[in-house]
Amino acid sequence: MEFRFSRNTALQTKDPNAARHFYGDVLGMGIKEYPEGPQIQAGAIDIFIDHGEIGDTSLLLELNVDDLNAARVHLEQNGCSVLRWEGIGRACIVKDPFGLVFNVWQDP
Secondary structure, three states: OOOEEEEEEEEEEOOHHHHHHHHHHHOOOOEEEEOOEEEEEEOOEEEEEEEOOOOOEEEEEEEEOOOHHHHHHHHHHOOOEEEEEOOOOOOEEEEOOOOOEEEEEOOO
8 A cells, every 4th residue: 555645735724714814814825716715825735724623723734545445444454543534536534543634635
């Protein structure tokens, strides 16, 4: 099973509009608007501002895989817990045994 770091990261917060205002207007970072929501322009990393329920605010790394279902089995067998699993091309949030929360992604 091969996992690859993605250039995508998500800032999950209960108040995406406030986060957009803070990073865009207060800190002056470039914000690009997409139908899925705003994205902070951070050089080689794309930070999507997303509504989340994991905690007050979480920063999620993303791992790309070729077989999402096999990845889930592999991760659960190795101590990860699934927090949300929406399937291919959607959010699949996992917490690893060390407390790191990340999205597992397979392109549709």
